[in-house]
Amino acid sequence: MTSPVTHVQLFATCLVDQFYPSVALAAVRLLERLGLAVEVPRDLTCCGQPAFNGGFQAEARAMARRTLDVLSRSDNPIVVPSGSCADMVVHRYPELMAGDPAYADKAARVASRTYELSQFIVDVLGVTAVGATGHGKVAYHSSCHTQRGLGVREQPLRLLAGVNSVACRPLPESEACCGFGGLFAVKMADISGALLGRKLDDIEASGAEIVVGTDVSCLMHIGGGLRRRRSAVRVSHLAEILAPPEET
Amino acid sequence: MSREAADFHARVRIAVRDRHLQAALASATSRLADARLHALESLPSADALRDHARRIRAHTIGALDTYLEEFARRAADHGARVHWARTSADATRLVVEIARAAGARLAVKSKSMVSEEIALNEALEAAGVRVVETDLGEFIVQLAGDRPSHIIVPVVHRTSADVAALFRAKLGARDEDVADIPMMTAFARRTLRREFLRADIGISGANFAVAETGSVTVVTNEGNGRLSTTAPRVHVALVGIERIVPTAEDLGVMLQLLARSATGQKLSVYTNIITGPRRPAGGAEGPSDGGEPDGPDELHIVLVDNGRSRILAGPSAEILYCIRCGACLNGCPVYRTIGGHAYGGVYPGPIGSVFAPARSEAAHPSPLPHASSLCGACREVCPVRIDIPSLLLTLRAQPAMVRSAPRWLRVGMAGYAFVATRPWLYRLAARLARAYTRRRSKDGWLTRLPGPLSAWTAHRDFPALASRSFTEIWAARRPR
Amino acid sequence: MMADARGHVLADVRRALRGARLPEAALSHPGSFGGCPEAPAPGDAVLIARFGAELEALCGAMHLVSSIADAARAAVEIVERHEARRVLAWSERWLGCPGLLATLEQAGVQVTAIDLGADAAIRRVQLEDIEPVVVGVTGAEAGLADTGSLVLVSGPGRSRLASLLPPVHIAVLSQARVFPTLPAFLAARPGVMAEGSNLVLVTGPSRTADIEMTLTHGVHGPREVHVIVVP
Numbered sequence: 001m002t003s004p005v006t007h008v009q010l011f012a013t014c015l016v017d018q019f020y021p022s023v024a025l026a027a028v029r030l031l032e033r034l035g036l037a038v039e040v041p042r043d044l045t046c047c048g049q050p051a052f053n054g055g056f057q058a059e060a061r062a063m064a065r066r067t068l069d070v071l072s073r074s075d076n077p078i079v080v081p082s083g084s085c086a087d088m089v090v091h092r093y094p095e096l097m098a099g100d101p102a103y104a105d106k107a108a109r110v111a112s113r114t115y116e117l118s119q120f121i122v123d124v125l126g127v128t129a130v131g132a133t134g135h136g137k138v139a140y141h142s143s144c145h146t147q148r149g150l151g152v153r154e155q156p157l158r159l160l161a162g163v164n165s166v167a168c169r170p171l172p173e174s175e176a177c178c179g180f181g182g183l184f185a186v187k188m189a190d191i192s193g194a195l196l197g198r199k200l201d202d203i204e205a206s207g208a209e210i211v212v213g214t215d216v217s218c219l220m221h222i223g224g225g226l227r228r229r230r231s232a233v234r235v236s237h238l239a240e241i242l243a244p245p246e247e248t
Numbered sequence: 249m250s251r252e253a254a255d256f257h258a259r260v261r262i263a264v265r266d267r268h269l270q271a272a273l274a275s276a277t278s279r280l281a282d283a284r285l286h287a288l289e290s291l292p293s294a295d296a297l298r299d300h301a302r303r304i305r306a307h308t309i310g311a312l313d314t315y316l317e318e319f320a321r322r323a324a325d326h327g328a329r330v331h332w333a334r335t336s337a338d339a340t341r342l343v344v345e346i347a348r349a350a351g352a353r354l355a356v357k358s359k360s361m362v363s364e365e366i367a368l369n370e371a372l373e374a375a376g377v378r379v380v381e382t383d384l385g386e387f388i389v390q391l392a393g394d395r396p397s398h399i400i401v402p403v404v405h406r407t408s409a410d411v412a413a414l415f416r417a418k419l420g421a422r423d424e425d426v427a428d429i430p431m432m433t434a435f436a437r438r439t440l441r442r443e444f445l446r447a448d449i450g451i452s453g454a455n456f457a458v459a460e461t462g463s464v465t466v467v468t469n470e471g472n473g474r475l476s477t478t479a480p481r482v483h484v485a486l487v488g489i490e491r492i493v494p495t496a497e498d499l500g501v502m503l504q505l506l507a508r509s510a511t512g513q514k515l516s517v518y519t520n521i522i523t524g525p526r527r528p529a530g531g532a533e534g535p536s537d538g539g540e541p542d543g544p545d546e547l548h549i550v551l552v553d554n555g556r557s558r559i560l561a562g563p564s565a566e567i568l569y570c571i572r573c574g575a576c577l578n579g580c581p582v583y584r585t586i587g588g589h590a591y592g593g594v595y596p597g598p599i600g601s602v603f604a605p606a607r608s609e610a611a612h613p614s615p616l617p618h619a620s621s622l623c624g625a626c627r628e629v630c631p632v633r634i635d636i637p638s639l640l641l642t643l644r645a646q647p648a649m650v651r652s653a654p655r656w657l658r659v660g661m662a663g664y665a666f667v668a669t670r671p672w673l674y675r676l677a678a679r680l681a682r683a684y685t686r687r688r689s690k691d692g693w694l695t696r697l698p699g700p701l702s703a704w705t706a707h708r709d710f711p712a713l714a715s716r717s718f719t720e721i722w723a724a725r726r727p728r
Numbered sequence: 729m730m731a732d733a734r735g736h737v738l739a740d741v742r743r744a745l746r747g748a749r750l751p752e753a754a755l756s757h758p759g760s761f762g763g764c765p766e767a768p769a770p771g772d773a774v775l776i777a778r779f780g781a782e783l784e785a786l787c788g789a790m791h792l793v794s795s796i797a798d799a800a801r802a803a804v805e806i807v808e809r810h811e812a813r814r815v816l817a818w819s820e821r822w823l824g825c826p827g828l829l830a831t832l833e834q835a836g837v838q839v840t841a842i843d844l845g846a847d848a849a850i851r852r853v854q855l856e857d858i859e860p861v862v863v864g865v866t867g868a869e870a871g872l873a874d875t876g877s878l879v880l881v882s883g884p885g886r887s888r889l890a891s892l893l894p895p896v897h898i899a900v901l902s903q904a905r906v907f908p909t910l911p912a913f914l915a916a917r918p919g920v921m922a923e924g925s926n927l928v929l930v931t932g933p934s935r936t937a938d939i940e941m942t943l944t945h946g947v948h949g950p951r952e953v954h955v956i957v958v959p
Binding site for chain 2: 733734736737738740741742743744745747748749750751752753755756757758760761764765782841842843844846848851852855856859874875877882883884885886887888889892893909910911914915918920921922924925926927928929930931932933934935936937938939940941942944946947948949950
Binding site: 012014016017018019020021022024025040042043044045046048050051052053054055056057058059060062063066144145148149176177179180181182183184185186187188189190191192193194195196220221223224225227228 | 257260261264581582585586618619620621622623624625627628641643644645646649650653657658661662664665668669671674678681682693700701703704706707708709710711713714716717718719721722726
């Protein structure tokens with residue numbers, strides 16, 4: 001690393017922005033606690049992954065170009081509280097923009113400074129103990145794009161291990177897909193539902209009170225399933241576990 | 249929705265509700281997946297070996313015509329008759345002709361995926377040749393008039409009780425013959441022995457075909473791959489044109505990965521490498537050489553295209569690197585949930601979800617490329633690191649596939665892109681969605697979504713949008 | 729007709745390759761795999777021990793003997809244990825155990841060699857004749873230590889069926905021919921694959937787990953594999 005990082009941009013992502021704003025707020029508090037100044041670029045919407053996964057390349061490219069324009073206004077590293085969105089920017093944007101001379105370079109540069117939140121804290125800042133305190137038994141669900149797309153497996157676990165008073169329970173088959181898969185959850189609902197059922201059974205077996213993850217997409221799906229089962233277990237994004245409490 | 253898609257969804261629904269199937273799949277796939285991990289751990293430099301294997305496959309496929317020619321030449325040098333089949337119909341016609349010329353009435357078969365692709369058994373039966381599958385799983389499938397549900401363990405979906413009933417009904421087995429699994433296996437062995445030793449023709453597939461020597465490799469655990477290619481006078485080997493490997497050394501690399509990836513064995517029990525029919529007298533050993541004592545007198549190798557060159561020309565060409573180990577099936581959460589039959593074709597699982605649509609000229613695009621959450625487990629376990637998720641995405645992006653998406657989705661996606669690239673419109677749309685969900689929600693959750701989105705709420709609740717978006721909260725806190 | 733088909737398939741492949749979008753463009757052959765650690769030389773005691781351990785893990789059996797005479801005795805013992813009165817065997821020249829066949833004959837065991845006729849009817853009769861034989865005796869081209877495998881090459885005096893048809897297979901393997909791995913063997917014996925019409929790697933007894941993933945031995949091939957390792 002050359003000079004230490006002082007400023008980062010936060011790309012909240014569409015699901016966090018609209019459904020779970022507390023996750024982005026927690027990410028900001030966390031990053032500020034770690035000594036960073038957080039910029040939130042104006043006019044960020046969606047990275048385009050739903051369109052891309054659905055095969056709608058033109059729509060995906062349109063959203064990718066817009067996002068790249070916004071994220072290029074600053075040279076600061078981009079932190080994303082979502083592994084799948086970070087993976088989209090890091091791996092798929094360069095592919096999507098490969099044939100576009102105006103954006104190929106931009107995509108490569110943005111990709112090179114985009115990180116999922118836990119990846120940024122552990123790999124870039126070199127921090128595993130963020131000084132958080134929690135309580136309860138948590139189990140970590142490993143999201144597919146985070147672990148297999150970005151290769152981020154250990155970082156969330158190390159951060160959780162550094163939280164006082166939190167007991168981390170192993171989740172059986174923690175690396176197994178929860179069945180969200182984007183539009184897959186609707187298009188292939190029977191399969192998605194079966195995979196969800198298996199994930200919920202594993203969660204029950206773990207004895208955890210909170211399921212933690214890096215992706216609200218998975219958490220929305222798992223949370224919806226837990227709610228349907230009238231389970232007392234709740235879901236939480238990693239940022240919410242690690243962040244200092246809100247100042248009142 | 250197309251007929252094919254509707255049928256697929258119907259099969260999925262059946263599979264998901266089949267408790268026995270679910271248990272069998274969970275058990276089999278996790279055992280095979282664990283065994284694979286264990287076997288790769290025992291291989292020094294497994295990762296580097298996989299990279300090397302991929303490079304061999306990439307190089308070979310990139311020069312496929314050259315290697316096919318070399319293979320055919322060398323095979324002919326050793327006395328094999330090499331035939332070329334462009335289509336499924338060409339391939340079946342060739343094999344039927346070979347069988348007729350040999351006066352064959354009985355054929356024994358060791359497993360061949362290509363033979364399933366071309367529906368060879370039906371064609372032979374129609375030509376008056378009785379065909380007996382000799383792989384135990386395939387034999388059971390054949391008796392049941394069923395289809396295999398896994399490329400490595402074809403009857404993972406059947407219980408031993410099923411098999412006992414089948415042997416009683418179709419083969420006249422007595423109770424003591426089917427008392428337990430070893431007894432059933434011994435019964436099958438006795439039954440199939442008679443067929444092996446009376447068969448006029450043996451038909452096999454080929455796991456690999458070595459260009460340098462003109463050899464075909466048949467890998468089995470049971471020995472049927474050896475017996476069916478040794479006892480009958482005529483052997484026909486069906487070889488998909490992508491099965492070529494350049495050299496014996498390259499074959500060694502592939503063999504180190506194949507069984508480990510498939511079942512966790514270091515090597516399958518029988519790795520059978522065939523180079524020509526049995527060598528006649530007067531060979532290299534000199535005048536006292538009496539020739540080989542056994543083996544077929546005729547070896548026919550049928551090189552089958554059947555859509556592979558079409559795949560090669562297209563964006564899914566990487567799928568031709570596949571060595572048919574089945575590791576992707578064992579790692580796939582979708583396969584594990586729906587089993588092989590639901591896929592509806594010869595190849596299930598991730599490999600099938602690319603191979604079948606890529607090869608097909610069907611009017612209606614296959615639903616299979618969308619039957620994936622893109623979790624990436626398949627890519628992780630593939631011995632030659634095929635990027636199946638990317639291949640699925642490419643298939644999804646093909647114009648015919650996009651056109652076949654339901655109207656609500658095409659309109660919705662275009663609308664979403666329009667809105668998401670105009671932040672003011674995005675904020676407006678979000679407010680409308682928020683109002684909608686908050687009105688219909690209870691304690692922040694909806695139990696029913698409208699129209700096609702109801703598929704979500706069939707299995708889980710849906711959250712209402714937050715009362716204020718992060719963007720709004722941030723703008724209020726940090727006025728500019 | 730055949731020439732046309734060949735031409736068509738090759739033309740289709742060439743046409744496809746011209747426009748192909750393979751992930752790795754025009755990759756040259758990667759050469760040999762250099763990632764293997766240093767291995768002991770063929771015949772090393774470490775390899776013999778490893779070979780035995782791997783074979784045993786597969787439910788095969790290794791019999792390490794210190795002389796040819798002991799090898800012959802070990803073979804007779806196995807034959808007698810199975811009360812076999814007849815064996816299918818390779819010719820003496822290829823067994824790697826001079827006197828073994830004579831020892832068997834002295835013990836009252838009939839030694840049969842296979843020589844299948846070209847005529848289908850004769851072949852059938854011959855196969856039916858040898859089908860009930862319980863023990864097959866062969867030599868071996870090599871052993872592979874890391875997998876416990878035998879390498880058997882077909883040729884005059886070396887039938888395929890001797891190691892396949894009978895339920896018990898006895899193979900005589902010379903210590904010096906035990907290689908660390910398959911790649912090591914192939915590197916040491918270039919051209920071996922095409923020496924006979926058949927080269928088979930036999931890795932333990934025949935098996936299946938097709939029914940309920942339950943392991944059973946002796947499906948179509950032998951259910952017992954005995955490897956007598958001679959100096």
